[in-house]
Amino acid sequence: MMNRRVNVVVHGDVKPIIPLFCENCSEAFSSSIDVEAYERVKVCRQCELAFVERDRMSWNAGVRPTPVAINEELLRRERLETARYYARISRELESEGRDKRDERKRGVRSDPGP
């Protein structure tokens, strides 16, 4: 395999490059909220909340979370996401049930039989 070097010359205003992934937790940046956090503290918004804002003095002094702490934070996010998912599903099922009850009251069927 051949290694080729490519030089890129950019003219005009250059916007700072925002990485695709957080350098702290390795999660993908997903929104402008992450980009804004990156511009402030060079990590995603979740990491800003979990690590920077929790102890800004240490962060500013260069202290970074251990891999174990990052793993715990990732697990916490996963649990939160799962909880949110089930909350949404149960809300949807509940409103679906409510729609069906309303339809029965009005005497309409939501799903026409064969």
Ligand SMILES: [Zn+2]
């Ligand atoms: Zn992060």
